[in-house]
Amino acid sequence: MAEIPPEVVSEEKMELSWELFGELCRVLALRVARDYDPEVVVGIAAAGVIPAAVIAAMLQREFHSIKITRRRDGEKIRARPEVLSAAPPQLAGRRVLLVDEICDSGETMRMALAAVRDVSPTEVRTATSLIRRGGYEPDYFAIEAQGTVIFPWDREVLESGRLVVNPEYEELLAE
Numbered sequence: 001m002a003e004i005p006p007e008v009v010s011e012e013k014m015e016l017s018w019e020l021f022g023e024l025c026r027v028l029a030l031r032v033a034r035d036y037d038p039e040v041v042v043g044i045a046a047a048g049v050i051p052a053a054v055i056a057a058m059l060q061r062e063f064h065s066i067k068i069t070r071r072r073d074g075e076k077i078r079a080r081p082e083v084l085s086a087a088p089p090q091l092a093g094r095r096v097l098l099v100d101e102i103c104d105s106g107e108t109m110r111m112a113l114a115a116v117r118d119v120s121p122t123e124v125r126t127a128t129s130l131i132r133r134g135g136y137e138p139d140y141f142a143i144e145a146q147g148t149v150i151f152p153w154d155r156e157v158l159e160s161g162r163l164v165v166n167p168e169y170e171e172l173l174a175e
Helices: 016-036 049-059 107-117 172-175
Strands: 013-015 041-043 062-069 096-102 123-131 140-144 149-150 158-161 162-165
Touching: 013 172, 016 041, 016 049, 016 123, 016 162, 041 049, 041 107, 049 062, 049 123, 062 107, 096 107, 107 123, 149 172
Parallel strands: 013 149, 041 062, 041 096, 096 123, 123 140
Antiparallel strands: 158 162
C-alpha cells in the first residue's frame, strides 16, 4: 500500500483524499481475495456502500446493500443504530462479504451481520476500510485509525447550492 502522508493523520483526525480512499479499497479487495471467495458483496448504507461497491467491482462480484442508520430525517447522530431495510433474499445459500466504511464499537456491523444471517447465507465475513480498536474487529480491514476520520465524500456538503466544509468538521479542519 502507498504510504500515508503525515499531514493526513494526526492523533485527532485522519483526512482521506479520494486517491487514498481508492488505495484502501484496493488493499482491502486484495486481502479478501487472498483468503475468501465471496459470491456477493453487501454494503451497509449509507457510507458503507461506497467502499463495498468499489470492492464488488474489483472482485467482479454481485453487489447489494442493507440500510442501517444512526440518523433519521436530518437528526444528529443517535446512540443506537437502526435497521431500515431487511437483508436481500438473494443472499440465501451464498458466501457474503459484508462491508462498511469504518468500524468503531461494532454495533452497526453486528446489527447488519444479524440481519444478513437471517436470510441464511452459506457464510458471512466482514470488512471495513478503517478500524478503531476496542469494539468489533472485522475479518478484513485496510488500516487502523485514531481520532476522527474525514472521508472524501463527507468533507463538504451542499448548503444553499454551494459546497461548504461540513459543519461537523469545521473546527477540526480549521486547526
